[in-house]
Amino acid sequence: MPKILVFGKNGQLARCLAASAHEFPDAQLVFVGREECDLEDASQIEPVIDRLQPDIVVNAAAYTAVDLAEQHEDIAFKVNGDAVRAMAEALAKRAIPLIHVSTDYVFDGKGTKPYREEDKVSPLGVYGNSKLAGEVAVREAHQKHLILRTSWVYSQFGKNFVKTMFNLMAQRDEVRIVDDQTGCPTSAHDLAHAILELCGAATSAEFDKFGTYHLTSDQEMTWFEFGKSIHKIALQEWGEDWKGKDCVVLPIKSSEFPTAAKRPEYSVLSCRLINDTFGIKLPNVEDSLTAVIRGRGKENADA
Ligand SMILES: NC(=O)C1=CN([C@@H]2O[C@H](COP(=O)(O)OP(=O)(O)OC[C@H]3O[C@@H](n4cnc5c(N)ncnc54)[C@H](OP(=O)(O)O)[C@@H]3O)[C@@H](O)[C@H]2O)C=CC1
Ligand SMILES: Cc1cn([C@H]2C[C@H](O)[C@@H](COP(=O)(O)OP(=O)(O)O[C@H]3O[C@@H](C)C(=O)[C@@H](O)[C@H]3O)O2)c(=O)[nH]c1=O
Ligand SMILES: [Mg+2]
Numbered sequence: 663m664p665k666i667l668v669f670g671k672n673g674q675l676a677r678c679l680a681a682s683a684h685e686f687p688d689a690q691l692v693f694v695g696r697e698e699c700d701l702e703d704a705s706q707i708e709p710v711i712d713r714l715q716p717d718i719v720v721n722a723a724a725y726t727a728v729d730l731a732e733q734h735e736d737i738a739f740k741v742n743g744d745a746v747r748a749m750a751e752a753l754a755k756r757a758i759p760l761i762h763v764s765t766d767y768v769f770d771g772k773g774t775k776p777y778r779e780e781d782k783v784s785p786l787g788v789y790g791n792s793k794l795a796g797e798v799a800v801r802e803a804h805q806k807h808l809i810l811r812t813s814w815v816y817s818q819f820g821k822n823f824v825k826t827m828f829n830l831m832a833q834r835d836e837v838r839i840v841d842d843q844t845g846c847p848t849s850a851h852d853l854a855h856a857i858l859e860l861c862g863a864a865t866s867a868e869f870d871k872f873g874t875y876h877l878t879s880d881q882e883m884t885w886f887e888f889g890k891s892i893h894k895i896a897l898q899e900w901g902e903d904w905k906g907k908d909c910v911v912l913p914i915k916s917s918e919f920p921t922a923a924k925r926p927e928y929s930v931l932s933c934r935l936i937n938d939t940f941g942i943k944l945p946n947v948e949d950s951l952t953a954v955i956r957g958r959g960k961e962n963a964d965a
Pocket of ligand 1: 670671672673674675676695696699700701702721722723724725726741763764765766793812813814815816820821822
Protein backbone atom coordinates (compact mmCIF):
# COMPACT_ATOMS: atom_id res chain seq x y z
CA MET A 663 0.00 0.00 0.00
CA PRO A 664 1.74 3.18 -1.14
CA LYS A 665 2.18 5.92 1.42
CA ILE A 666 1.68 9.23 -0.32
CA LEU A 667 3.04 12.41 1.22
CA VAL A 668 1.26 15.50 -0.06
CA PHE A 669 2.80 18.93 0.41
CA GLY A 670 -0.24 21.21 0.74
CA LYS A 671 -3.29 20.84 2.94
CA ASN A 672 -5.78 23.67 2.42
CA GLY A 673 -5.33 24.36 -1.28
CA GLN A 674 -7.71 23.23 -4.02
CA LEU A 675 -5.70 20.26 -5.19
CA ALA A 676 -4.76 19.10 -1.70
CA ARG A 677 -8.38 19.17 -0.57
CA CYS A 678 -9.51 17.31 -3.69
CA LEU A 679 -6.82 14.67 -3.13
CA ALA A 680 -8.22 14.21 0.37
CA ALA A 681 -11.75 14.01 -1.01
CA SER A 682 -10.76 11.35 -3.61
CA ALA A 683 -8.75 9.21 -1.18
CA HIS A 684 -11.65 6.85 -0.45
CA GLU A 685 -11.64 5.80 -4.11
CA PHE A 686 -8.09 4.50 -3.60
CA PRO A 687 -8.39 2.35 -0.48
CA ASP A 688 -4.91 0.91 -1.05
CA ALA A 689 -3.29 4.30 -0.67
CA GLN A 690 -2.45 6.07 2.56
CA LEU A 691 -2.35 9.85 2.24
CA VAL A 692 -0.57 12.21 4.60
CA PHE A 693 -0.97 15.97 4.16
CA VAL A 694 1.60 18.48 5.30
CA GLY A 695 0.43 22.09 5.54
CA ARG A 696 2.22 25.35 6.07
CA GLU A 697 2.15 25.02 9.89
CA GLU A 698 4.20 21.82 9.71
CA CYS A 699 6.42 22.82 6.80
CA ASP A 700 6.76 26.40 5.60
CA LEU A 701 8.04 26.16 2.03
CA GLU A 702 9.55 29.64 2.24
CA ASP A 703 12.17 27.86 4.32
CA ALA A 704 13.47 24.99 2.18
CA SER A 705 15.47 23.53 5.08
CA GLN A 706 12.20 22.32 6.64
CA ILE A 707 11.51 19.85 3.80
CA GLU A 708 14.08 17.09 4.28
CA PRO A 709 13.22 16.39 7.96
CA VAL A 710 9.54 16.02 7.03
CA ILE A 711 10.39 13.42 4.40
CA ASP A 712 12.57 11.50 6.85
CA ARG A 713 9.93 11.58 9.54
CA LEU A 714 7.11 10.38 7.26
CA GLN A 715 9.04 7.92 5.03
CA PRO A 716 6.68 8.09 2.03
CA ASP A 717 6.73 5.85 -1.04
CA ILE A 718 5.92 8.84 -3.26
CA VAL A 719 5.47 12.61 -2.85
CA VAL A 720 2.88 14.87 -4.50
CA ASN A 721 3.68 18.57 -4.41
CA ALA A 722 0.28 20.30 -4.32
CA ALA A 723 1.61 23.46 -2.68
CA ALA A 724 2.56 26.59 -4.57
CA TYR A 725 2.46 30.35 -4.51
CA THR A 726 -0.50 30.79 -6.90
CA ALA A 727 -1.47 34.47 -6.62
CA VAL A 728 -0.65 35.49 -10.19
CA ASP A 729 -0.99 39.27 -9.75
CA LEU A 730 0.47 39.48 -6.23
CA ALA A 731 3.50 37.52 -7.41
CA GLU A 732 4.53 40.57 -9.45
CA GLN A 733 5.19 42.39 -6.13
CA HIS A 734 6.39 39.35 -4.19
CA GLU A 735 8.89 37.85 -6.57
CA ASP A 736 11.11 36.66 -3.70
CA ILE A 737 8.35 34.63 -2.04
CA ALA A 738 7.09 33.19 -5.34
CA PHE A 739 10.59 31.99 -6.25
CA LYS A 740 11.22 30.58 -2.76
CA VAL A 741 8.02 28.51 -2.77
CA ASN A 742 7.77 27.62 -6.48
CA GLY A 743 11.50 27.33 -7.18
CA ASP A 744 13.83 26.87 -4.18
CA ALA A 745 11.50 24.64 -2.16
CA VAL A 746 10.82 22.48 -5.20
CA ARG A 747 14.55 22.06 -5.79
CA ALA A 748 15.08 21.06 -2.16
CA MET A 749 12.21 18.58 -2.39
CA ALA A 750 13.54 17.04 -5.60
CA GLU A 751 17.10 16.78 -4.22
CA ALA A 752 15.97 15.17 -0.97
CA LEU A 753 13.78 12.69 -2.85
CA ALA A 754 16.50 11.86 -5.38
CA LYS A 755 18.87 10.86 -2.54
CA ARG A 756 16.22 8.47 -1.24
CA ALA A 757 14.96 7.27 -4.69
CA ILE A 758 11.41 8.38 -3.83
CA PRO A 759 9.40 9.50 -6.90
CA LEU A 760 7.92 13.02 -7.06
CA ILE A 761 4.74 14.16 -8.76
CA HIS A 762 5.00 17.90 -9.23
CA VAL A 763 2.29 20.17 -10.65
CA SER A 764 3.04 23.02 -13.05
CA THR A 765 1.11 25.44 -15.21
CA ASP A 766 0.13 26.59 -18.70
CA TYR A 767 1.50 30.01 -17.67
CA VAL A 768 5.03 28.77 -18.51
CA PHE A 769 4.04 29.51 -22.14
CA ASP A 770 3.77 33.00 -23.59
CA GLY A 771 0.50 32.20 -25.35
CA LYS A 772 1.59 33.41 -28.78
CA GLY A 773 0.99 29.92 -30.21
CA THR A 774 -2.05 29.01 -32.28
CA LYS A 775 -2.28 25.26 -31.75
CA PRO A 776 -2.27 23.25 -28.50
CA TYR A 777 1.14 23.33 -26.82
CA ARG A 778 3.05 20.05 -26.67
CA GLU A 779 5.33 19.16 -23.75
CA GLU A 780 8.52 19.95 -25.68
CA ASP A 781 7.39 23.33 -27.02
CA LYS A 782 9.38 26.43 -26.12
CA VAL A 783 8.53 27.93 -22.74
CA SER A 784 8.64 31.68 -22.21
CA PRO A 785 6.58 32.87 -19.22
CA LEU A 786 5.07 36.35 -19.27
CA GLY A 787 5.09 37.02 -15.53
CA VAL A 788 6.68 36.27 -12.18
CA TYR A 789 4.32 33.40 -11.31
CA GLY A 790 5.04 31.62 -14.61
CA ASN A 791 8.76 32.25 -14.28
CA SER A 792 8.83 30.92 -10.73
CA LYS A 793 6.90 27.79 -11.78
CA LEU A 794 9.35 27.31 -14.64
CA ALA A 795 12.21 27.51 -12.12
CA GLY A 796 10.50 24.66 -10.24
CA GLU A 797 10.21 22.54 -13.39
CA VAL A 798 13.87 23.08 -14.26
CA ALA A 799 14.94 22.19 -10.72
CA VAL A 800 12.94 18.94 -10.72
CA ARG A 801 14.39 17.84 -14.06
CA GLU A 802 17.94 18.66 -12.97
CA ALA A 803 17.77 17.11 -9.52
CA HIS A 804 15.64 13.98 -9.82
CA GLN A 805 15.10 11.50 -12.62
CA LYS A 806 12.06 9.88 -10.96
CA HIS A 807 9.63 12.71 -11.55
CA LEU A 808 6.30 13.34 -13.17
CA ILE A 809 5.75 17.02 -13.92
CA LEU A 810 2.06 17.55 -14.71
CA ARG A 811 1.27 20.86 -16.36
CA THR A 812 -2.36 21.80 -15.89
CA SER A 813 -4.45 24.96 -16.36
CA TRP A 814 -7.34 27.07 -15.10
CA VAL A 815 -7.99 24.89 -12.04
CA TYR A 816 -11.31 25.18 -10.22
CA SER A 817 -13.17 23.43 -7.41
CA GLN A 818 -15.52 24.31 -4.56
CA PHE A 819 -12.43 24.87 -2.38
CA GLY A 820 -10.04 27.78 -2.02
CA LYS A 821 -9.81 30.66 -4.48
CA ASN A 822 -10.55 30.20 -8.13
CA PHE A 823 -12.32 31.79 -11.09
CA VAL A 824 -15.54 29.77 -10.63
CA LYS A 825 -15.96 30.90 -7.03
CA THR A 826 -15.08 34.47 -7.95
CA MET A 827 -17.85 34.33 -10.58
CA PHE A 828 -20.45 32.96 -8.12
CA ASN A 829 -19.71 35.92 -5.85
CA LEU A 830 -19.72 38.56 -8.58
CA MET A 831 -22.83 37.17 -10.27
CA ALA A 832 -24.72 37.27 -6.97
CA GLN A 833 -23.65 40.86 -6.28
CA ARG A 834 -23.79 42.57 -9.67
CA ASP A 835 -26.16 43.19 -12.56
CA GLU A 836 -23.39 42.39 -15.02
CA VAL A 837 -19.92 40.87 -15.08
CA ARG A 838 -17.45 41.73 -17.81
CA ILE A 839 -14.99 39.01 -18.71
CA VAL A 840 -12.05 38.89 -21.09
CA ASP A 841 -12.81 37.14 -24.35
CA ASP A 842 -9.30 37.16 -25.81
CA GLN A 843 -7.52 34.67 -23.52
CA THR A 844 -8.11 31.02 -24.41
CA GLY A 845 -7.33 27.95 -22.30
CA CYS A 846 -8.78 24.77 -20.81
CA PRO A 847 -10.59 24.88 -17.46
CA THR A 848 -9.66 21.87 -15.33
CA SER A 849 -11.47 20.51 -12.29
CA ALA A 850 -9.18 19.96 -9.29
CA HIS A 851 -11.23 16.82 -8.56
CA ASP A 852 -10.47 15.33 -11.96
CA LEU A 853 -6.82 16.25 -11.56
CA ALA A 854 -6.68 14.70 -8.08
CA HIS A 855 -8.21 11.47 -9.35
CA ALA A 856 -5.66 11.22 -12.17
CA ILE A 857 -2.79 11.99 -9.77
CA LEU A 858 -3.83 9.19 -7.42
CA GLU A 859 -3.95 6.78 -10.37
CA LEU A 860 -0.47 7.89 -11.34
CA CYS A 861 0.76 7.39 -7.76
CA GLY A 862 -0.16 3.72 -8.10
CA ALA A 863 1.67 3.39 -11.40
CA ALA A 864 4.75 5.39 -10.42
CA THR A 865 5.40 3.41 -7.23
CA SER A 866 5.72 0.10 -9.06
CA ALA A 867 9.33 -1.03 -9.43
CA GLU A 868 9.17 -1.41 -13.23
CA PHE A 869 7.67 2.05 -13.89
CA ASP A 870 9.68 3.78 -16.63
CA LYS A 871 7.40 6.58 -17.82
CA PHE A 872 8.81 9.46 -15.81
CA GLY A 873 8.80 12.88 -17.49
CA THR A 874 6.65 15.91 -18.24
CA TYR A 875 2.99 15.59 -19.24
CA HIS A 876 0.15 17.99 -19.96
CA LEU A 877 -3.09 17.26 -18.11
CA THR A 878 -6.17 19.46 -18.58
CA SER A 879 -9.71 19.04 -19.81
CA ASP A 880 -9.79 18.93 -23.60
CA GLN A 881 -12.24 21.79 -24.14
CA GLU A 882 -10.69 25.09 -25.07
CA MET A 883 -12.59 28.30 -24.37
CA THR A 884 -12.08 31.91 -23.39
CA TRP A 885 -12.57 33.11 -19.81
CA PHE A 886 -15.76 34.81 -21.08
CA GLU A 887 -17.07 31.53 -22.50
CA PHE A 888 -16.18 29.80 -19.26
CA GLY A 889 -18.08 32.53 -17.36
CA LYS A 890 -21.14 31.93 -19.57
CA SER A 891 -21.00 28.18 -18.80
CA ILE A 892 -20.66 28.86 -15.09
CA HIS A 893 -23.77 31.06 -15.20
CA LYS A 894 -25.73 28.57 -17.28
CA ILE A 895 -24.93 25.55 -15.13
CA ALA A 896 -25.41 27.41 -11.83
CA LEU A 897 -28.84 28.50 -13.06
CA GLN A 898 -29.71 24.91 -14.05
CA GLU A 899 -28.58 23.57 -10.71
CA TRP A 900 -29.70 26.31 -8.35
CA GLY A 901 -32.79 27.49 -10.17
CA GLU A 902 -34.72 30.71 -10.35
CA ASP A 903 -34.16 31.86 -6.78
CA TRP A 904 -30.37 31.90 -7.18
CA LYS A 905 -29.21 35.47 -6.54
CA GLY A 906 -27.01 35.47 -9.63
CA LYS A 907 -29.73 34.42 -12.06
CA ASP A 908 -30.27 37.80 -13.76
CA CYS A 909 -26.61 38.75 -13.97
CA VAL A 910 -25.56 39.52 -17.56
CA VAL A 911 -22.19 38.15 -18.69
CA LEU A 912 -20.44 40.44 -21.18
CA PRO A 913 -17.29 39.89 -23.30
CA ILE A 914 -14.48 42.46 -23.05
CA LYS A 915 -10.89 42.78 -24.26
CA SER A 916 -7.94 42.23 -21.91
CA SER A 917 -7.07 45.91 -22.39
CA GLU A 918 -10.37 46.73 -20.66
CA PHE A 919 -9.43 44.63 -17.61
CA PRO A 920 -5.96 45.77 -16.53
CA THR A 921 -4.09 43.35 -14.25
CA ALA A 922 -0.64 43.47 -12.65
CA ALA A 923 0.46 40.31 -14.47
CA LYS A 924 0.04 39.75 -18.18
CA ARG A 925 -1.71 36.44 -19.02
CA PRO A 926 -1.12 34.30 -22.13
CA GLU A 927 -3.56 34.81 -25.02
CA TYR A 928 -3.62 31.14 -25.93
CA SER A 929 -2.44 28.54 -23.42
CA VAL A 930 -4.24 25.40 -24.56
CA LEU A 931 -2.17 22.31 -23.70
CA SER A 932 -2.23 19.20 -25.86
CA CYS A 933 -2.93 16.19 -23.63
CA ARG A 934 -2.22 13.60 -26.29
CA LEU A 935 0.93 12.29 -24.58
CA ILE A 936 -0.64 11.48 -21.20
CA ASN A 937 -3.58 9.90 -23.03
CA ASP A 938 -1.31 7.75 -25.23
CA THR A 939 0.99 6.81 -22.34
CA PHE A 940 -1.44 6.19 -19.47
CA GLY A 941 -4.89 6.26 -21.10
CA ILE A 942 -5.76 9.29 -18.95
CA LYS A 943 -8.43 11.64 -20.30
CA LEU A 944 -10.33 14.08 -18.10
CA PRO A 945 -14.14 14.41 -18.21
CA ASN A 946 -15.81 17.27 -20.05
CA VAL A 947 -16.14 20.70 -18.44
CA GLU A 948 -19.93 20.69 -18.25
CA ASP A 949 -20.00 17.48 -16.17
CA SER A 950 -17.12 18.53 -13.94
CA LEU A 951 -18.54 22.00 -13.38
CA THR A 952 -21.93 20.50 -12.53
CA ALA A 953 -20.25 18.24 -9.96
CA VAL A 954 -18.47 21.21 -8.39
CA ILE A 955 -21.66 23.27 -8.27
CA ARG A 956 -23.49 20.35 -6.62
CA GLY A 957 -20.59 19.88 -4.21
CA ARG A 958 -20.80 23.52 -3.24
CA GLY A 959 -24.48 23.38 -2.42
CA LYS A 960 -27.00 26.15 -2.91
CA GLU A 961 -26.74 27.32 0.68
CA ASN A 962 -23.19 28.41 -0.17
CA ALA A 963 -23.96 29.74 -3.62
CA ASP A 964 -23.32 33.34 -2.65
CA ALA A 965 -20.78 32.77 0.10
N1 LIG B 1 -5.06 27.27 -9.49
C1 LIG B 1 -4.85 27.16 -10.78
O1 LIG B 1 -5.60 27.69 -11.60
C2 LIG B 1 -3.70 26.36 -11.29
C3 LIG B 1 -2.80 25.78 -10.44
N2 LIG B 1 -1.71 25.11 -10.96
C4 LIG B 1 -0.77 24.48 -10.05
O2 LIG B 1 -1.45 23.43 -9.38
C5 LIG B 1 -0.94 23.28 -8.07
C6 LIG B 1 -2.07 23.29 -7.08
O3 LIG B 1 -2.74 24.55 -7.19
P1 LIG B 1 -4.02 24.92 -6.31
O4 LIG B 1 -4.43 23.77 -5.50
O5 LIG B 1 -4.98 25.58 -7.20
O6 LIG B 1 -3.38 26.03 -5.37
P2 LIG B 1 -3.97 26.77 -4.11
O7 LIG B 1 -3.54 28.18 -4.18
O8 LIG B 1 -5.41 26.44 -3.93
O9 LIG B 1 -3.18 26.04 -2.94
C7 LIG B 1 -1.81 26.20 -2.80
C8 LIG B 1 -1.36 25.57 -1.51
O10 LIG B 1 0.02 25.89 -1.31
C9 LIG B 1 0.20 26.22 0.02
N3 LIG B 1 1.32 27.11 0.22
C10 LIG B 1 1.54 28.32 -0.33
N4 LIG B 1 2.65 28.87 0.19
C11 LIG B 1 3.14 27.98 1.09
C12 LIG B 1 4.25 27.97 1.97
N5 LIG B 1 5.09 29.00 2.06
N6 LIG B 1 4.44 26.90 2.75
C13 LIG B 1 3.59 25.86 2.72
N7 LIG B 1 2.51 25.81 1.92
C14 LIG B 1 2.30 26.86 1.12
C15 LIG B 1 -1.07 26.92 0.43
O11 LIG B 1 -1.16 26.86 1.81
P3 LIG B 1 -2.19 27.76 2.66
O12 LIG B 1 -3.52 27.12 2.42
O13 LIG B 1 -1.68 27.62 4.04
O14 LIG B 1 -2.08 29.16 2.08
C16 LIG B 1 -2.11 26.11 -0.29
O15 LIG B 1 -2.53 25.02 0.49
C17 LIG B 1 0.11 24.38 -7.91
O16 LIG B 1 1.36 23.85 -8.21
C18 LIG B 1 -0.28 25.39 -8.97
O17 LIG B 1 0.84 26.15 -9.39
C19 LIG B 1 -1.50 24.97 -12.29
C20 LIG B 1 -2.37 25.52 -13.18
C21 LIG B 1 -3.57 26.22 -12.76
C1 LIG C 1 -12.59 38.48 -11.84
C2 LIG C 1 -12.46 38.78 -13.31
C3 LIG C 1 -11.37 38.31 -14.01
N1 LIG C 1 -11.26 38.57 -15.32
C4 LIG C 1 -10.10 38.06 -16.08
C5 LIG C 1 -8.74 38.32 -15.49
C6 LIG C 1 -7.91 37.23 -16.09
O1 LIG C 1 -7.46 37.60 -17.37
C7 LIG C 1 -8.90 36.07 -16.23
C8 LIG C 1 -8.75 35.01 -15.16
O2 LIG C 1 -8.72 35.60 -13.90
P1 LIG C 1 -8.13 34.94 -12.59
O3 LIG C 1 -7.32 35.96 -11.89
O4 LIG C 1 -9.24 34.31 -11.85
O5 LIG C 1 -7.25 33.78 -13.10
P2 LIG C 1 -5.69 33.55 -12.94
O6 LIG C 1 -5.28 33.82 -11.56
O7 LIG C 1 -4.93 34.18 -14.03
O8 LIG C 1 -5.69 31.97 -13.17
C9 LIG C 1 -4.47 31.31 -13.33
O9 LIG C 1 -4.03 30.88 -12.05
C10 LIG C 1 -2.78 30.27 -12.07
C11 LIG C 1 -2.48 29.79 -10.65
C12 LIG C 1 -2.58 29.27 -13.13
O10 LIG C 1 -1.69 28.42 -13.04
C13 LIG C 1 -3.32 29.43 -14.43
O11 LIG C 1 -3.53 28.20 -15.09
C14 LIG C 1 -4.64 30.14 -14.27
O12 LIG C 1 -5.64 29.29 -13.74
O13 LIG C 1 -10.20 36.66 -16.13
C15 LIG C 1 -12.24 39.29 -16.01
O14 LIG C 1 -12.14 39.54 -17.22
N2 LIG C 1 -13.33 39.74 -15.33
C16 LIG C 1 -13.48 39.52 -14.00
O15 LIG C 1 -14.48 39.98 -13.39
MG1 LIG D 1 -5.94 34.42 -9.41
